[in-house]
Amino acid sequence: MPVSRxxxxxxxSLRLVFGALIVFLYLPILxxxxxxxxxxxxxxxxxxxxxxxxYEAMLNNRVLLRAVGNSIIVAVIVSILATIIGTMAAxxxxxxxxxxxNATRIAFTLPIMVPGVLIGVSLLIYFARVLDFSLxxxxxxxxxxxxxxxxxxxxxxxxxxxxxxxxxxxxxDLGASPRQAIRHIVLPLIAPAILAGALISVTLSIDxxxxxxxxxxxxxxxxxxxxxxxxFGVTPEVxxxxxxxxVLTLGTLGLAGVAMGRARRLTGRMRRRRQAG
Amino acid sequence: xxxxxxxxxxxAPPTAIGVRRGARLRQLAPFLPAAVIIVxxxxxxxxxxxxxxxxxxxxNLDVIPVWTLENYQNFxxxxxxxxxxxxxxxxxxxxxxxxxxxxxxxxxxxxxYVSRQWARIALxxxxxxxxxxxxxxxxxxxxILGERGALNQVLVGLGIIDEPSLLFVYNDFGTFIVLVYxxxxxxxxxxxASLERFDFTxxxxxxDLGASPIRAFRHxxxxxxxxxxxxxxxxxxxPILGEFLxxxxxxxxxxxxxxxxxxxxxxxxxxPEGAAVGFLIAAFVTVLLIVFRRxxxxxxxxxxx
Numbered sequence: 159m160p161v162s163r164x165x166x167x168x169x170x171s172l173r174l175v176f177g178a179l180i181v182f183l184y185l186p187i188l189x190x191x192x193x194x195x196x197x198x199x200x201x202x203x204x205x206x207x208x209x210x211x212x213y214e215a216m217l218n219n220r221v222l223l224r225a226v227g228n229s230i231i232v233a234v235i236v237s238i239l240a241t242i243i244g245t246m247a248a249x250x251x252x253x254x255x256x257x258x259x260n261a262t263r264i265a266f267t268l269p270i271m272v273p274g275v276l277i278g279v280s281l282l283i284y285f286a287r288v289l290d291f292s293l294x295x296x297x298x299x300x301x302x303x304x305x306x307x308x309x310x311x312x313x314x315x316x317x318x319x320x321x322x323x324x325x326x327x328x329x330x331d332l333g334a335s336p337r338q339a340i341r342h343i344v345l346p347l348i349a350p351a352i353l354a355g356a357l358i359s360v361t362l363s364i365d366x367x368x369x370x371x372x373x374x375x376x377x378x379x380x381x382x383x384x385x386x387x388x389x390f391g392v393t394p395e396v397x398x399x400x401x402x403x404x405v406l407t408l409g410t411l412g413l414a415g416v417a418m419g420r421a422r423r424l425t426g427r428m429r430r431r432r433q434a435g
Numbered sequence: 436x437x438x439x440x441x442x443x444x445x446x447a448p449p450t451a452i453g454v455r456r457g458a459r460l461r462q463l464a465p466f467l468p469a470a471v472i473i474v475x476x477x478x479x480x481x482x483x484x485x486x487x488x489x490x491x492x493x494x495n496l497d498v499i500p501v502w503t504l505e506n507y508q509n510f511x512x513x514x515x516x517x518x519x520x521x522x523x524x525x526x527x528x529x530x531x532x533x534x535x536x537x538x539x540x541x542x543x544x545x546x547x548y549v550s551r552q553w554a555r556i557a558l559x560x561x562x563x564x565x566x567x568x569x570x571x572x573x574x575x576x577x578x579i580l581g582e583r584g585a586l587n588q589v590l591v592g593l594g595i596i597d598e599p600s601l602l603f604v605y606n607d608f609g610t611f612i613v614l615v616y617x618x619x620x621x622x623x624x625x626x627x628a629s630l631e632r633f634d635f636t637x638x639x640x641x642x643d644l645g646a647s648p649i650r651a652f653r654h655x656x657x658x659x660x661x662x663x664x665x666x667x668x669x670x671x672x673x674p675i676l677g678e679f680l681x682x683x684x685x686x687x688x689x690x691x692x693x694x695x696x697x698x699x700x701x702x703x704x705x706x707p708e709g710a711a712v713g714f715l716i717a718a719f720v721t722v723l724l725i726v727f728r729r730x731x732x733x734x735x736x737x738x739x740x
Binding site for chain 2: 169172175176182186190243244247250251254256265266268269271272274279282284287288300301303304308361364367384388396397403404407411
């Protein structure tokens with residue numbers, strides 16, 4: 159066989175590339191976490207000793223805590239609004255016959271594709287120069303909605319598309335009104351996708367830096383606070399904040415992943431059952 | 436079949452136009468808030484930025500609606516700006532090539548040599564860093580590339596260099612490495628999605644029929660994963676056009692990219708000049724998206740990622 163002569167070598171070198179990529183991807187994060195426990199006032203190698211001092215400093219930093227508070231307020235409002243608005247839009251997008259289906263789809267993918275810096279600066283002109291709004295957490299929320307709503311729309315729409323409409327028609331045959339069918343049949347079945355959209359909105363909003371940087375007023379969010387701190391000198395407690403954020407983000411995304419997996423299994427099971435029956 | 440279900444609009448008698456329109460409106464109403472956000476907070480501001488880029492400023496730096504091409508003229512006659520634009524293209528292309536090459540090797544390995552279950556897990560491990568904070572991922576590189584960073588310490592420790600060097604950070608090298616780091620998970624995700632659908636026995640078949648491995652690769656594999664390759668290119672290259680955080684954190688004064696010009700103009704309230712740069716970036720993005728729209732699989736990335 160001509161294939162197997164180099165097959166082993168190719169396979170091993172590819173495995174090596176894979177290993178190197180994993181190291182490359184995790185090394186910086188690992189160092190950040192390690193440095194958050196480093197005793198030295200300017201964290202770096204070699205590690206001088208273990209301390210929880212930076213976590214303590216983090217918890218005593220008033221400005222930092224206020225920034226965290228702002229981020230949480232923004233994220234909660236953004237995710238509630240984006241989830242409701244995005245889910246409603248997804249229903250129309252999948253089920254109603256809209257006039258320009260392709261153009262609409264593109265309009266909803268554009269905010270995800272276009273670099274955030276363009277959304278940020280155009281909103282800055284719009285708010286500050288055209289509408290004469292003063293920049294505040296409200297303008298930050300508006301900016302975050304531009305990217306989170308499309309995410310929810312795409313996630314929920316893709317679930318709705320694979321949804322088995324026979325279930326709804328069965329409900330209608332049994333006397334349910336369209337409203338009842340949606341409330342008792344459709345929503346519970348696509349709930350995992352909606353939940354995933356909500357959780358992804360939360361993480362997107364908490365981590366959002368670029369759009370926030372241009373639309374934020376005098377109250378910083380956590381990422382804009384960290385950025386100004388890091389730009390103007392070494393602040394070891396940032397490593398501690400980063401580690402906490404890392405753990406929280408991964409936790410939220412884990413939940414989102416579980417929700418998506420559940421949604422996939424649910425629709426899969428329904429389809430199998432129908433094919434069997 | 437589906438048309439019966441689509442809603443009141445299709446079922447209404449064609450004579451009752453008023454009723455029809457009412458039903459149609461009711462059907463589209465849930466779409467309204469999302470439309471307001473996309474149009475009112477995205478399309479209109481971008482259009483305004485476009486308009487501002489053709490307006491002038493008076494002596495108080497207030498924008499006045501007097502049409503001019505000066506903002507673009509100023510940009511293209513300033514050698515620093517033009518060089519920055521050119522450099523962004525070069526770095527963007529370089530990063531895209533590196534990302535695609537490495538991501539392809541990894542995706543090929545996972546799709547061909549690893550069981551589907553383990554490949555999914557490996558892919559998840561690759562994606563996880565991408566989902567952590569963007570700002571912190573850039574920041575974390577200072578711990579490695581910085582003067583007291585891990586790389587310097589290791590090199591000094593090994594006796595390769597005598598004292599910590601600033602060669603790795605605050606220049607284009609730092610920007611390049613971090614950009615590869617930021618966007619490689621995207622590329623791996625997209626390429627795996629298309630390689631997963633590829634039937635590798637086709638390669639064996641081609642070779643059995645006498646094709647060399649390279650020929651089989653070029654004429655059997657590549658055409659089938661072209662949409663994935665293009666999507667990956669777009670998903671790496673476009674964000675780099677808008678990167679201003681990475682250069683500002685690890686690129687130093689020399690490592691600025693085009694989006695840094697944009698951010699700096701706006702921070703200094705030079706709105707029309709900034710808007711002109713913003714429009715140039717937007718124009719590039721639009722051209723790329725239009726040229727390659729048929730191949731793009733955005734849902735692949737959003738829904739699977």
